[in-house]
Amino acid sequence: MEAKTVICVIDDDKMYQFVVRKTLDLVKKPKTLLIFSDGEEALDFIKSKLHSSVELPDIIFLDINMPIMDGWDFLEEFLKINGKPDKKITIYMVSSSVDPVDMQKAKTYSEVSGYIVKPIGPTRMTEIIDAIESTK
Amino acid sequence: MEKNLLDLTGLEHSNYLNKAIHEIVDYAIVLLDCDGNILEWNKGAENIKGYRSSEIIGQNFRLFYQQEDREAFKPEGLLLQALEEGRVQVEGWRVRKDKSLFWASVTITSFFDDNGILIGYIKVTRDLSEKKKAENQIEKLVQKLTHQNAQLLNFAHITSHNLRAPVSNINSLLAIYENAESDEEREELFNNFKIVASHLSNTLNELVDALLIREDTEKEREWVDFQAVYSKTTELLSQQIKELGVTLNSDFSAVKECFYPVSYMDSIFLNLISNAIKFSSPERAPIISVKTCLTDKGVSLIVQDNGLGINLERNKHKMFGLHKTFHRVKDSKGIGLFMTKSQIEAMGGSIHVESTENVGSTFTVVFNLKKE
Numbered sequence: 001m002e003a004k005t006v007i008c009v010i011d012d013d014k015m016y017q018f019v020v021r022k023t024l025d026l027v028k029k030p031k032t033l034l035i036f037s038d039g040e041e042a043l044d045f046i047k048s049k050l051h052s053s054v055e056l057p058d059i060i061f062l063d064i065n066m067p068i069m070d071g072w073d074f075l076e077e078f079l080k081i082n083g084k085p086d087k088k089i090t091i092y093m094v095s096s097s098v099d100p101v102d103m104q105k106a107k108t109y110s111e112v113s114g115y116i117v118k119p120i121g122p123t124r125m126t127e128i129i130d131a132i133e134s135t136k
Numbered sequence: 137m138e139k140n141l142l143d144l145t146g147l148e149h150s151n152y153l154n155k156a157i158h159e160i161v162d163y164a165i166v167l168l169d170c171d172g173n174i175l176e177w178n179k180g181a182e183n184i185k186g187y188r189s190s191e192i193i194g195q196n197f198r199l200f201y202q203q204e205d206r207e208a209f210k211p212e213g214l215l216l217q218a219l220e221e222g223r224v225q226v227e228g229w230r231v232r233k234d235k236s237l238f239w240a241s242v243t244i245t246s247f248f249d250d251n252g253i254l255i256g257y258i259k260v261t262r263d264l265s266e267k268k269k270a271e272n273q274i275e276k277l278v279q280k281l282t283h284q285n286a287q288l289l290n291f292a293h294i295t296s297h298n299l300r301a302p303v304s305n306i307n308s309l310l311a312i313y314e315n316a317e318s319d320e321e322r323e324e325l326f327n328n329f330k331i332v333a334s335h336l337s338n339t340l341n342e343l344v345d346a347l348l349i350r351e352d353t354e355k356e357r358e359w360v361d362f363q364a365v366y367s368k369t370t371e372l373l374s375q376q377i378k379e380l381g382v383t384l385n386s387d388f389s390a391v392k393e394c395f396y397p398v399s400y401m402d403s404i405f406l407n408l409i410s411n412a413i414k415f416s417s418p419e420r421a422p423i424i425s426v427k428t429c430l431t432d433k434g435v436s437l438i439v440q441d442n443g444l445g446i447n448l449e450r451n452k453h454k455m456f457g458l459h460k461t462f463h464r465v466k467d468s469k470g471i472g473l474f475m476t477k478s479q480i481e482a483m484g485g486s487i488h489v490e491s492t493e494n495v496g497s498t499f500t501v502v503f504n505l506k507k508e
Contacts, residue, residue, distance in 0.1 A: 013301060015332050019308040026315065065297060073450060096301040099293070118301075119308040 003136070005129050008034040008057035010042045010074065011094070012066040019119060020061075026122040029129050038066055039074030046078070046085065053086040058132050061120070064095045064102055071095075072105070079111060090132055092116050164261040168244075170254050172197045172215055184240075184263045186233030197259065200230045202237070218244040218257055227264065239268040287481070295343055302336040342474075349478040355397040362388040362428055362437075365398075369405040376413050385425035391435050392428075394503055400479045404437070407472040408499050412441035417494065434485075435503045442496040446489070455489060 009020050017035050024033055034057060036042035042060075049055045064071035071093055078091075093106045096118045106115040120128075157165050157178055164184045167176035173196050177189040185192075185200060192199075198211045205211070205228075217224040223245040230240040241262045249255055309328055316322045366386055370377065377384065409424065416422035424441045446455075456477040480487050484504035491497035 013305070015305045015328060015335070016301070016308075018328060019305060019312070022312045023308070065301075069450075070454075095297075096304045097297040099297075118304045121311070 003133075004030045004032050005059070005132060006032045006034065006055065006057045007129070008036070008042065008060045009063075010036045010039060010060060010066070010071070011063035012037050013063070016063075016118065023120065023122050023125060027125050027129065029126065031129065039069030039071070039077070043069075043074060043077055043081075047081060050081070050085050056085055056087055057089055058087065058136075059128065060089060060091045061094045061116070062091055064093055064099075075109065075112070079109075088135075092128075094118055094120070162262070164259070166197070166259045166261070168197055168215075168257040168259055170256055172211060172257070175256065181261070184232075184238070184261060185230075202229055202231055205229075214242075214244055215246075215257060218246040219254060222246060230261070238263050238265045240264060291343075291346070298339045298343070299336070302332050302339065305332045306336075346475060346478045349475070349482050355400070355483070357395045357397055359393050360396050360398050360401045361393045362391070365401050365405050366426060368402065369409055372406065373410055373413060376410075380413060380416060380422055382413055382416065382422040382424060385423070385427075387425070387427040390427070390429045394435050396483065396503060400483065403479060404476055404501060407476045408437075408439040408501075411472060411499075412439060412443060412497070415497075416441065416443040419494075431502075433502050437501040437503070438498060439501075440496065440498040445493040445495050445497055446491040447493050448489070448491050456487070 007024070009017065011017060011020075014037075017037075020035070021033065024031065034045070036045065046056065062071045062074060066074075069077075075091070075093075090113050091111055093102065093112055093115045094117075095102060095115070098117055103115045106112045116124075160178060160180045161183050162180055163178075164181035165178045166174055166181050169175055174193050177187070177192055181192075182188055196211075198206055201211050214224050214226065223243060225241075225243045227239065227241050229237045230242070231237060241264050243260045245258045245260075247255055247258065306329065309325055309332065313322060313325045313329075316325060363386070366388070370384060376382070405426075409426065412424045413422065420442060422441065422443060424439065426437070426439050429436050429438065448455075456473045477487050480501055480503075485502050486504075487499065487501045489497055489499050
C-alpha cells in the first residue's frame with residue numbers, strides 16, 4: 001500500500017484553508033492534510049512529533065503573511081529545533097502576492113524548496129506530491 | 137559722462153578703490169590690526185553687523201563671536217591660521233549688534249609689508265542667512281518626501297497583498313464551483329463567495345479610509361482639552377474597565393490642551409487605551425497610565441500599560457502594519473494602530489512604542505504643532 005503523504009498547510013486565511021481542502025479532494029493520492037492557522041501551533045505540533053516519522057509532514061506549505069508568527073519567523077524557529085526530525089521535510093514559501101523581496105529571501109534558505117504564488121491548483125499539487133514520493 | 141580710470145595714476149586708483157570698497161553693501165569688508173582690532177569699516181559691515189563705524193572702530197572683532205566661540209579662542213585661532221596659511225575661510229554663526237545671530241561666510245586674509253612683517257588682516261564677511269534658511273527648508277522637504285515615499289511604498293505593498301488574497305480565493309472558489317457535483321456543494325461554495333466578497337469589500341474600505349487620512353492634511357484643528365478627551369474615552373470603555381478591574385492613572389498637568397483635529401484625538405485616545413485594556417495580562421491587575429509632557433520634540437502623549445507586552449525584536453517592523461496582530465486575542469483585527477499611525481503622521485507627528493514581553497508597553501505619540 002502506498003504510504004500517505006503528509007501535507008501540512010500553515011495559513012491564517014480560513015477561506016484559503018477551505019480552498020486547500022477542496023483542492024486536495026481532487027488530488028487522487030493517499031494523503032493526510034494538516035492545517036494550522038499560525039506558526040506557533042504548527043511548531044508545537046512538529047516539536048511533539050519529532051520522532052514519529054509517520055505523523056510528521058512531508059511537505060509544508062508555509063504562508064508568509066500571518067499574524068503573531070509569520071512565515072519567516074516560523075522558518076527561523078523551525079530551523080532551530082534541537083534534534084533533526086526523522087524525515088526530510090520539504091518547505092515551500094507561499095504567498096498571494098509576488099514580492100521580489102520575499103522571493104529573494106526564499107532563495108537564501110537552502111531548506112526552502114521554492115516560492116509558490118497562491119492558489120495551488122490540483123495539477124500542481126499532484127506534481128509536487130509525486131516529486132516528494134519519488135525521492136522517498 | 138564717464139571718467140576713464142586708465143587715465144589716472146596708481147595712487148588715484150587706490151583712492152577710488154578705497155572709496156568703492158567702502159560703498160559695497162553686500163559684503164562686510166573690515167580692516168583689522170595684528171590683534172584683531174577694527175581699523176576700517178565699510179557700509180556692508182554696517183549693514184550686515186549693525187554697527188556704525190563710529191561706534192565700532194577700535195573695538196576687537198571678537199565682539200562678533202558667540203560666547204562659546206570666544207571662550208574657545210576661536211577668533212584668535214582664525215587669525216593665527218590666516219597668518220600661517222595666508223588666508224582662512226570659514227562658515228559659522230556670528231552676532232549682530234542687536235544680539236541676533238546670522239550664518240556667515242568669512243574670509244580673513246593676512247597682509248605683510250615688504251619685509252614680510254604682518255601689518256594686519258582684511259576680513260570679508262557675507263551674510264548667508266537666506267541661503268542657509270533655504271538649505272534647511274530643502275533638507276526638511278527632502279526628509280518629508282523620503283518619508284512619504286516610504287509610506288507610499290509600504291501602502292502599495294499592503295494594498296497589493298491584502299487585495300490579492302481575497303481575489304485569489306475567489307478564483308479558486310470559481311474553479312471548485314465549476315467542478316462541483318451537487319447542489320449542496322454549490323450552495324456551500326456560493327456562501328463562501330459571499331464571505332470572501334465581504335472580506336474584499338472591508339479591506340478596500342479600510343485602505344480607502346487610510347488613504348483619505350493621508351490626503352487630508354488640511355484637516356481642521358481646534359483647541360482640544362486632553363482631560364475632556366480622556367474622560368470621554370474612559371466612559372466609552374467603562375464596561376471593560378470595570379470587568380477587568382483596570383486601574384487608570386492620568387496626568388495632563390504638563391500640557392493641558394493642544395491645537396488638533398478633535399476626531400483624530402478621540403480616535404488616538406480610544407485606540408491606545410482600548411489596546412492597553414485588550415492586551416492586559418491575565419496574571420496581574422491591569423494598570424494603565426496616560427499623561428502628557430513637553431519635550432524638545434514637542435507635545436507628547438504617553439500611554440503606558442503593564443500588560444502582555446510585545447516581542448519587539450521579532451515584530452518591530454510589523455508594529456503599525458495593516459492586519460498585524462501579535463496576540464491571540466479575540467477581536468484583534470489589527471487595523472487600529474495602522475489607522476492611528478496614519479492619522480498622527482498626516483498631522484505631521486510620530487508614534488513609537490517601547491515594550492517588554494510580559495512586562496508591558498509604552499506608546500509615545502509626538503504631536504507636531506508647529507506651523508511649517
